[in-house]
Each structure stands twice: as structure tokens, then as C-alpha cells.
Amino acid sequence: MSQPSGAAILVQGLIDQGVEFVFGYPGGAVLPIYDELFGDERIRHILVRHEAGAGHAAEGYARATGKPGVVLVTSGPGATNAVTAIADAYMDSIPMIVLTGQVPTSLIGTDAFQEADTIGITRHCTKHNYLVKDPADLAATIEEAFRIATTGRPGPVVIDIPKDVQIAVPSQSRASKLTATHRYAPQMVASAEQIAEALEMIANAERPILYTGGGVINSGPEASELLRQFQDLTQSPITSTLMGLGCFPSTHPDFLGMLGMHGTYEANMAMNRCDVMVCIGARFDDRVTGRLDAFSPDSKKIHIDIDRSSINKTVPVDLGIVGDCAAVLGQLIAAWGERKPQDLGEWKARIAGWRARECLAYPEKSAKHPDMIMPQRAIERLHALTRHKEPIVSTEVGQHQMWAAQYYGFESPNKWLTSGGLGTMGYGMPAAIGAQLGCPDALVIDIAGEASIQMNIQELGTASQYRLPVKVFILNNEYMGMVRQWQELTYESRYSNSYSDSLPDFVALAEAYGWKGIRIERPEDLDAGILAMMEHDGPVIVDCCVASDANCLPMIPSGAAHTDMILYGDRVDGTMDDEAKALV
Amino acid sequence: MKIATAASERHVLAVTVDNEPGILAKITGLFTARGYNIDSLTVADISDDHAVSRITIVTNGPPQVIDQIETQLERLVPVHKVVDLTAAGPHVERELALIKVAGKGEMRVEALRIAELFRAKVVDTTTQSFVFELTGAPDKIDSFIALMRELGLVSVGRSGVVGMMRGLKSV
Numbered sequence: 001m002s003q004p005s006g007a008a009i010l011v012q013g014l015i016d017q018g019v020e021f022v023f024g025y026p027g028g029a030v031l032p033i034y035d036e037l038f039g040d041e042r043i044r045h046i047l048v049r050h051e052a053g054a055g056h057a058a059e060g061y062a063r064a065t066g067k068p069g070v071v072l073v074t075s076g077p078g079a080t081n082a083v084t085a086i087a088d089a090y091m092d093s094i095p096m097i098v099l100t101g102q103v104p105t106s107l108i109g110t111d112a113f114q115e116a117d118t119i120g121i122t123r124h125c126t127k128h129n130y131l132v133k134d135p136a137d138l139a140a141t142i143e144e145a146f147r148i149a150t151t152g153r154p155g156p157v158v159i160d161i162p163k164d165v166q167i168a169v170p171s172q173s174r175a176s177k178l179t180a181t182h183r184y185a186p187q188m189v190a191s192a193e194q195i196a197e198a199l200e201m202i203a204n205a206e207r208p209i210l211y212t213g214g215g216v217i218n219s220g221p222e223a224s225e226l227l228r229q230f231q232d233l234t235q236s237p238i239t240s241t242l243m244g245l246g247c248f249p250s251t252h253p254d255f256l257g258m259l260g261m262h263g264t265y266e267a268n269m270a271m272n273r274c275d276v277m278v279c280i281g282a283r284f285d286d287r288v289t290g291r292l293d294a295f296s297p298d299s300k301k302i303h304i305d306i307d308r309s310s311i312n313k314t315v316p317v318d319l320g321i322v323g324d325c326a327a328v329l330g331q332l333i334a335a336w337g338e339r340k341p342q343d344l345g346e347w348k349a350r351i352a353g354w355r356a357r358e359c360l361a362y363p364e365k366s367a368k369h370p371d372m373i374m375p376q377r378a379i380e381r382l383h384a385l386t387r388h389k390e391p392i393v394s395t396e397v398g399q400h401q402m403w404a405a406q407y408y409g410f411e412s413p414n415k416w417l418t419s420g421g422l423g424t425m426g427y428g429m430p431a432a433i434g435a436q437l438g439c440p441d442a443l444v445i446d447i448a449g450e451a452s453i454q455m456n457i458q459e460l461g462t463a464s465q466y467r468l469p470v471k472v473f474i475l476n477n478e479y480m481g482m483v484r485q486w487q488e489l490t491y492e493s494r495y496s497n498s499y500s501d502s503l504p505d506f507v508a509l510a511e512a513y514g515w516k517g518i519r520i521e522r523p524e525d526l527d528a529g530i531l532a533m534m535e536h537d538g539p540v541i542v543d544c545c546v547a548s549d550a551n552c553l554p555m556i557p558s559g560a561a562h563t564d565m566i567l568y569g570d571r572v573d574g575t576m577d578d579e580a581k582a583l584v
Numbered sequence: 585m586k587i588a589t590a591a592s593e594r595h596v597l598a599v600t601v602d603n604e605p606g607i608l609a610k611i612t613g614l615f616t617a618r619g620y621n622i623d624s625l626t627v628a629d630i631s632d633d634h635a636v637s638r639i640t641i642v643t644n645g646p647p648q649v650i651d652q653i654e655t656q657l658e659r660l661v662p663v664h665k666v667v668d669l670t671a672a673g674p675h676v677e678r679e680l681a682l683i684k685v686a687g688k689g690e691m692r693v694e695a696l697r698i699a700e701l702f703r704a705k706v707v708d709t710t711t712q713s714f715v716f717e718l719t720g721a722p723d724k725i726d727s728f729i730a731l732m733r734e735l736g737l738v739s740v741g742r743s744g745v746v747g748m749m750r751g752l753k754s755v
Contacts, residue, residue, distance in 0.1 A: 123610055124617045128661040131605070148661055183602065184661050309655035312648065578585035 003169035006135035006161065007032040010099070013142035015042050019070050021061060021437055022046070023054040027074025028114060029101030032166035046437065046466060049458035051078050053430040055085020056456065059094045060431025063417045064392050065438035066220060068095035068149050075101045076114030079160075080121065084424055086156045087125035091421025092243060093218055095154035097145055098122075104164040105133055118160045127155030133162065136170035144184070152186030153307040154218055186306060188324045195331045197319055198278075198302050202332075203339060205276035207347045208236040211259065214243030214420065215281020215305060216325045217413045223326035224248070224413040227280065230329050235341040237351055239267040241282050242405055243420040250409030256351065257360075260288040261556045262402040265359035268562040270351055271296050279303045281325045284315040285421070286583075294561030304328045359554045359567055360406055366547030373523050375400065375475045375546040379407035379447070382473060385530045390415065391443035392435045396428040396452030399481035399552045404447040426455025432470040433463050443471070443534070450476040450543075451500050460513040463539045471533050472541045474506060477548040485551045490558070490576045510541035520544045558583035592644040594623070595670040596677060596747045597654065598755055602662035603629045603637040610660055611639065620645060620653050624679075624744030636664070640746050667755045674750040680743040681725045686713040687736035695735040702728050713738070 004012065010033060014022070023046045026034045037045050048054040051073045058069025069089075073082050079100040089096045103112040119131050128148050130141050138161070145157040190198075202208060210231060216223045224247045231238050231254065238248055239259040248255055257264035259271055268290075271277065277299045282288065284303075289295045292314060301317040303310070304325060311320035321328055362376045379400075393408055394417035395401040401418055410416050417435060419427040428446040436444045446453075453474055463470050483498040507517030516536045520529035520543070533540045554565045559579060601607050608627060615622050623642040630638045643653060650668065657666045669675040683704070685695045692714075699706065699716050702724065708715035718728055722745060729740055749755050 119606060120609070123606070124613055129606075183664075307659065309652065309659050311655075313652060316648070582585060 005032065005036075005167055005169055006138055007036040007166040009135060009138045009170070010142065010161070010166070011036045011040060011043065013139055014070065017142065017146045018067070019043055022070045022072050023048055023057045023061070023434065024072030025051050025054060025074065025078060027078050027101065029075035029103060029163045030072060030078075030099075030166070032163065033072065033099070033101070033161075045072070046433075046462065048430065049461050050456065051081035052084050052426065053433075053456050053459040053462065055082045055096070055098070056088070056424070056427050056430035057434035057437075057459075057462075058096050059085060059089050059092075059427070060394060060417050060434030061438040062089075062094050062096060062434075063217075063431070064414050064435035064442075066414060067438070068097055068146060068154075069434060071096065071098040073098070073100055074114065075103055075118070076116045078114075079118040080116055083121060083125065084422075086122055086158065088419055088422040088424045088427065089156040090125045090127065092419065093154050093214060094156065095149040096156040097149055098156060098158045100158060100160045101166070102131070102160045102162040105162045106164070108162065118158065122158045125156070126158050127153075129158040129160065131160045131162075132165055134170065135165050135168050138165070138170075148184050152184070153215075187308075187322045188306075189327045190304075190321045190323045190331055194319065194321050195328075195335050198321065199332060199335050201276050201300055201302060201319065202234060202236070202278060203336075203342070205236075205342065206344070207273060207275040208234065208344070209270050209274040209277050210234075210236050210238040211241075211271065211277055211279045211282055212238060212244045212247050213241040213280070213282025216244055216247035217281075219281065219306075219325035221413055223281075223324075223329060226326055226329035226333060230333055230336075233333065233336050233339070233341065235344055236278070237270055237344075237348065239263070239271065241285070241288055241420070242418060244282060245405060245416045246410035246413045249411045251411065256355075258405050260285075261290070262406065262552055262554065264406075265357050265554055265565055265567065266351055266354040268556065268565060269354045272562040273350070274299045277301045279305075279317070280329070281305060283310045284313065286314070289315060290556045291559055291561045294563070296562070357567070359565070362550070362553075362568055366549055368549045369547045371522070372547040373520065373526055373544065375403055375477065375550050376407055377523070378475060378526060378544050378546055379403045381526050382445070382447070382530055383408045385527060386443060386445065386534065389443040389534075391445050392417065392432070392439060394418065394428040394431040394435065394444070394446045396446070396448045396455070397423045397425045398449045398452055399477070399485065399550075400447055400449040400452070400475040402482075402552045403475070408447070425452040429453065429470070429472055430456050430459045430462070432472070433459060433466075433468055436463075436468045436470050437466070444469075445471045445473055448472055448474045449481060450474050450478065450503055450506070451480045454504075457509075460510070460515060460539075464514045467538070469536075469538050469540075471539070473533070474541065474543050475546050476503075476506070476543050477546050477550065478503065479548055481548075481550075482552065488551070490581055506541050506543035510539075515539040515541055518542045590646040590649075592621075592646055593650070594642065594644045595650050595668055596675070596745060597641045597643065597657070598667045598669055598747055599639040599641060599657055600630075600664045601637050601639060601660075602664070603635055604662055607637070607660075607662045608639075610662070611641075611657065614656055614660070615643075615653075618652070618656060620649065624742075626744040626746055640744070642745050665755070667749075669747045669749060669755075672749060672755075675747050676750060677721055677745050677747045678719055679722050679725055679745050680717070680719045681729070682707070682741045683716045683718060683729060683732055684713060684738040684740075685716070685732050685736050686738050688712060691735050695732065698728070698731050698735070704728065
């Protein structure tokens with residue numbers, strides 16, 4: 001019995017790929033793999049409480065470390081529970097390997113116990129997926145899966161492994177078909193002509209803007225460094241999408257903040273009025289562009305993206321460059337040479353005018369609840385009191401997420417973990433757990449809402465089990481706040497099912513799981529509560545009760561242009577026509 | 585409110601892929617998921633070792649959508665190459681059809697006469713029916729079927745379009 005089984009080959013394959021952690025949950029169809037992991041010191045298995053938690057934890061780990069996250073779940077419900085996280089990783093281009101157990105090959109297609117068509121279900125939310133029917137194919141499949149997940153535009157790859165394939169040994173006679181082929185080779189660098197053309201456009205721009213996104217982060221820390229150098233050469237104003245926050249320091253005078261639906265007035269106005277837009281690793285998402293026919297009407301557009309299908313998908317561009325952000329930025333910097341930047345004084349003066357509008361200013365007190373903490377204030381204080389630790393911040397999805405993006409400034413990449421594309425509530429806590437494992441010395445904070453946090457609240461147990469000192473900072477406004485805000489804007493304040501009724505006592509809940517629980521109710525207790533959270537050497541839930549009527553502004557309403565932002569002080573309640581209602 | 589529509593054009597795409605399980609589902613699913621159209625689709629393996637298949641897809645859509653279809657197909661790992669034959673230049677399109685016609689007397693004679701004009705082959709016959717085999721460009725087959733409709737058309741099977749560039753170039 002010297003021949004390794006499929007399960008042994010799999011575990012060895014993971015070790016060869018440098019895997020430190022596997023986030024998973026056992027079940028019938030993966031028992032052979034779990035037995036192989038038993039007592040193996042080389043890989044640490046993190047037992048989650050629900051497979052969605054495993055997926056998001058792997059995402060958080062990947063986003064914080066730049067290494068692929070690995071998930072191991074059983075067949076049927078194990079796999080289907082992981083699907084939301086897989087779709088999330090697909091939308092946000094997160095490298096992830098998901099190993100799913102499958103019923104034995106002889107039972108596939110018979111509606112066997114815990115059988116689901118995992119390959120069929122995940123076909124359109126993975127970068128690639130495999131059903132491995134012979135242990136002889138496993139080693140090559142794992143090698144290729146990691147390569148596909150981590151190179152080019154990163155993404156999730158599913159490997160579905162029937163139980164008998166985990167137990168069997170490869171037949172000597174059959175060599176793998178996969179080994180010889182190196183079939184996935186993304187284009188990394190731009191042609192010299194494209195670089196020259198781009199440089200000509202950028203160097204002659206009077207009103208340039210750099211519009212950066214998650215692609216810069218995915219390209220690695222070097223890309224963020226090169227972006228800083230390139231901005232320094234061109235002196236161009238720069239904005240970032242939600243996913244790109246941290247790729248450029250928020251405190252830099254030329255940084256305009258986030259753009260898009262809840263972006264800053266100055267970023268959106270500059271996007272609208274620029275003459276040359278350089279999109280680097282972003283994808284003209286609908287949250288970013290607003291109304292397409294009014295999107296930056298007078299600009300020449302350059303789009304740098306590793307995925308050719310992102311170029312000209314929604315916004316036609318003048319120059320599309322397929323390549324890796326770091327590689328192309330390096331080429332642009334080299335080609336820039338000794339040039340001097342244009343005098344952009346006039347352009348920057350206009351931007352300063354928009355900045356003076358102070359779009360992120362908010363009322364000191366809520367109209368309805370003058371004694372409550374303003375949620376924006378809570379994030380500002382959290383930032384002020386924690387920034388020296390350069391924490392990793394994850395979020396759930398909703399108003400708190402946008403406030404975190406607006407008021408928590410990031411100076412470096414891989415510090416900001418959020419579900420941007422899919423907008424998955426319940427992402428933040430498991431992502432924080434994954435990030436904390438990958439970065440054990442970092443302060444990791446999940447900025448949450450009281451509704452979102454309940455979507456994966458079971459993962460409190462995971463953090464307790466592995467002694468992970470994650471901090472969950474809940475902005476509790478007793479509403480699914482973003483839904484409530486939209487109902488106010490679009491449906492004449494008919495708050496259909498958006499009130500968070502029957503909330504748990506979060507402090508008691510924290511204590512039930514062995515966490516520390518802190519409740520902050522009054523503005524004067526805010527700083528002390530945050531400091532107490534940081535001082536505790538272990539996981540903490542902070543239930544920060546905030547004014548329930550605060551809206552997330554500025555905002556570009558559905559179907560509006562960048563120039564039609566709602567700012568504080570504007571009247572926002574009312575109803576909309578059907579065309580606007582149909583937009584999300 | 586109105587659902588928006590845009591003017592479309594017809595394109596023939598030749599796609600070479602790894603002949604592996606699920607690749608056809610990946611491609612057809614991509615079209616459904618992103619709301620693209622498939623007018624016809626043919627597939628068969630084309631290499632000695634059965635490792636590579638060629639898929640010909642006839643689709644229609646606005647130019648921007650056609651470009652997206654091409655790039656989205658190229659994103660799939662098992663896809664080697666996508667060539668838009670319509671955009672690439674002169675190319676040949678052929679389709680095979682089997683057409684069954686039933687009738688007696690003058691109708692039967694007329695069906696056979698028209699079949700000869702179209703160079704259709706009779707591949708099966710009874711005293712009351714023919715099965716014609718016809719290859720050609722899709723519009724030729726369309727007009728043959730239209731004529732047969734008046735002469736006792738019973739059933740039609742069509743292969744969908746297979747296409748190839750004219751001249752020396754591969755694809």
C-alpha cells in the first residue's frame with residue numbers, strides 16, 4: 001500500500017502550492033480528504049460554522065495576503081452553501097480554489113444522497129471548474145487550477161472530486177492528459193505602440209484624471225507603488241473605485257476620494273469634466289458611471305485591463321490596453337522618461353472649487369434623534385483612533401459599507417476587504433477571520449450593520465475556536481439602512497420590511513460566544529468604547545447605536561449623471577418614474 | 585416603461601476549443617446568462633486525437649454585443665481561438681438539410697424537378713415520398729424549403745451553418 005490515494009495526492013498538491021490554511025466543513029463526500037488532513041501539521045484546517053463562511057474567509061485571506069484562498073466542502077448542500085462566496089469572488093476577481101466532494105462516480109446522475117450538479121451550478125460563477133474522474137488527473141488539475149485562479153484576472157476555480165476518486169490510486173498505465181498543456185496564458189504587457197499612444201494622450205492632457213480600481217490591488221503591491229510613481233510624474237488628479245481603495249494614499253493632496261454613486265462630488269465632477277481619463281484596473285461598473293450617455297462626455301479614454309472583455313463592455317474607449325496593471329504602469333513610467341508634467345494649475349483650481357463644496361460634511365446632530373451618535377461620526381472617530389495601527393478593515397454591505405469607504409481613509413493596499421461586485425451581506429466577519437489568520441499581528445476590524453452581521457453571525461464561534469482577536473464594529477441603526485434610504489427616495493418612505501425587528505442583544509450574544517461585548521449609546525462614550533475595543537486582547541463586538549434617520553450621501557440617484565449628485569441639504573424624499581425605479 | 589432593444593447584425597463565429605466535458609454547456613450557458621442570441625450552433629471534433637473541437641455559432645446582435653461575445657468566449661479557459669468570419673472577410677458558409685416531401689402524381693414530379701434544379705440528392709424514396717439531401721448556403725436551403733412547402737413538405741432537419749475563410753489562411 002505504498003501508492004498514494006487521490007486524497008493524499010490532493011493534500012500533497014496543496015502543500016506543493018504553498019497552502020497554509022484550508023477553510024472548510026466536513027461531510028460524507030469529503031471524509032477521505034479529512035482523514036488525510038488528520039494530524040497533518042503542514043496544512044492548518046479552519047473549521048467554519050457554515051460553508052458560506054468558509055468561502056468569505058478564504059476571500060478575506062486572499063484579499064489581505066495576495067495569496068489564493070482554499071475552501072474544502074462536501075457535496076450537495078456543502079457545495080451549494082459555498083456558491084454565494086464563489087460568485088462573490090468571481091465578481092471581485094479574488095483568487096480562490098474550492099474543493100468540493102462529490103458522490104462516487106457510479107452514483108453521479110442518480111439523485112444520490114447529497115448529490116448536486118456542482119459543476120453545472122458553478123459553471124457561470126467560476127473562472128473555470130473541473131470534475132476529476134480519475135486520480136491520475138488530480139495532480140495536474142490542482143497545478144492548473146492554482147495557475148488559472150492566480151494569473152491573469154484572478155478568480156475562483158472549483159475542483160469537484162467524487163468520493164471514489166479520493167480513495168482510489170492512479171492506474172500506472174494512464175498518464176494525465178492535462179500535464180503537457182499550458183493552455184492559459186494571459187497577455188501581461190502592452191505593445192510599444194500602445195504605450196507611445198497612451199503617453200502622447202496623457203502628456204498633452206489639460207484636464208487628466210486617473211481612475212483606478214481593484215485591478216491595481218490584484219496586480220500586487222508593486223502596482224500600487226508604480227501607480228504612486230506614475231502619479232508623481234504626471235501630477236494628475238486621481239480617484240478610485242470602492243474596490244481600489246488603498247491603491248493610492250487617501251491623504252495625498254491629489255487624491256479625490258472614491259467616485260461613483262456614493263463617491264465624492266469632486267471625484268465625480270472631475271470625471272465628468274476631464275479631457276483624458278486613464279482607467280487602470282477598473283471596469284466602468286454601473287455604480288461608477290451613473291447614466292451612461294452622460295458619462296464623461298468630452299474625454300478621451302484609455303483603459304488598461306488584464307481582461308479584454310472589460311474593454312468596451314459598457315463604455316467605448318479610445319485606447320484599450322490589455323495587460324497587467326503593474327507591467328503596463330512600469331512601461332508607462334519607463335516611456336515617460338525625463339518629461340515634465342503639464343501645468344495643471346487651472347484644472348486643479350477647478351477641482352479645489354468642487355472640493356470646497358465639502359460633500360462629506362454632515363449635520364452635527366440627527367433631526368429626529370439629536371442625542372444619538374451620527375454614523376459618519378462613528379467611522380471618523382474609529383479611523384482617528386485606530387489609523388496608527390494600519391488596521392485591515394472589512395465590511396458587510398449597505399450604508400455602513402459606504403460610510404466606511406467615505407470616512408475611513410486607506411494609505412496602502414490589501415487593507416480594505418469589501419464585497420463590491422456582488423454586494424454580499426454577511427461577507428465581513430468571515431472575511432475578517434480569514435484576514436486575521438493570514439495577518440496574525442494586524443488589527444482587523446469588521447465594520448458592520450446590525451442587519452448584515454446576522455447573515456453570517458454563526459462565525460462568531462470560528463473566531464472563538466481559533467482565538468482570533470477580530471473586532472466587529474456594528475453601526476446599529478435598527479434598519480436595513482440602504483433599503484430604507486432607497487424606499488425614502490423612491491417609494492415615498494414606505495418602509496416595507498426594512499426595519500430590523502427582534503434584534504438580539506449583541507453584547508449578550510458576544511458574551512455567549514466568549515467574546516467581549518461593548519455597547520456605545522451616547523456620543524460622549526464613543527471614544528472610550530473604541531479604545532476599550534482596541535485594548536481587549538481578544539474578539540470584540542461593539543454595538544454602536546447610531547441615529548436611524550441618517551442617509552448615506554452624497555449620492556447619484558438611479559439613472560442620473562455624475563453632475564446630478566444629491567448632497568446634504570438637498571430635498572431627497574419623494575417618488576420616481578418607472579424608468580428610474582427599474583434601475584438598481 | 586419600455587424594454588430597450590437595439591438593431592442587430594448577423595455574424596458567424598468559428599470557435600476552436602478543447603474537446604472536454606462541459607465545454608458546450610459553458611458556451612451555450614454564457615449566451616443565455618449574458619442575453620446573447622444563438623441562431624445556430626454546430627460542433628464536432630476535428631483533430632486526430634479528438635482533443636480539439638470546432639464550433640460554428642451564428643449569432644446576431646449590435647456591433648458592441650458581437651465584440652463582447654467574442655471576448656467573453658475568449659475568456660473561457662478551454663477556448664483556443666475565436667474568429668468572427670463575418671468581420672474577417674470573404675468566407676464560405678454551408679449547411680446540410682434533409683427534407684422529406686410526401687405526395688402523388690404531378691406534385692411528386694414537380695418536387696423532383698425542383699430538387700434537380702437545386703442539385704438536391706434523393707437519399708430515400710417510397711412511392712409516396714422523398715427524402716432530399718441538400719447542401720448550400722442557408723438562403724438557398726430556405727428557398728428550397730419554401731418551394732417544398734407547396735408540394736407536400738413533411739419534415740425538415742438542418743445541420744446549422746459551418747463556415748470557413750476563403751483563401752490560404754487557416755480558419
